[in-house]
């Protein structure tokens with residue numbers, strides 16, 4: 001699959017934090033994506049059982065509804081001592097009001113209830129690109145690290161204030177956005193997407 005020169009690309013997400021990061025990652029490649037929210041596209045229910053399954057479901061829905069290429073990101077935080085939770089339920093742990101302080105407090109409480117000393121965790125990002133005809137390609141990236149409480153930092157979004165990537169001292173929310181973008185799960189999935197040759201570099 002290859003995006004023809006000048007194609008529109010819809011980011012199949014209503015999460016402003018994700019749309020912002022995806023725009024920053026695609027900007028250097030001459031692609032100006034449009035958010036699904038800006039086009040008034042509905043958000044499909046995430047009924048799949050894997051990150052890639054949910055990314056495919058969202059990419060296909062946006063591509064078919066808009067008639068453009070669509071890129072979806074399904075991502076989340078998995079905690080080793082919680083058997084991978086919240087995982088694909090990362091957004092849902094924040095509830096309808098998308099309150100991540102509650103979701104981070106729940107992780108801290110569940111670790112305490114289990115008397116867990118293992119704080120390892122990892123972020124996963126599955127990216128799916130879908131053509132207007134429904135052809136799809138998916139790419140997965142992970143970043144491993146550990147959790148820290150209380151949450152620290154104001155940058156980023158979601159669970160960034162409690163996650164410290166391996167080899168770092170700062171949480172993702174304390175790092176400069178460009179420094180997070182250089183090592184994140186999303187950056188790794190993007191690297192695979194870009195190296196697959198789907199974007200014509202002469203765009």
Ligand code: IMP
Nearest residue numbers: 073074075076077090091157158159160
């Ligand atoms: P979904 O992919 O829309 O189901 O949502 C994934 C959720 O995972 C987001 O709402 C965030 O809570 C969390 N998440 C995904 N990527 C990141 C990240 O880079 N930093 C912090 N939280 C993230």
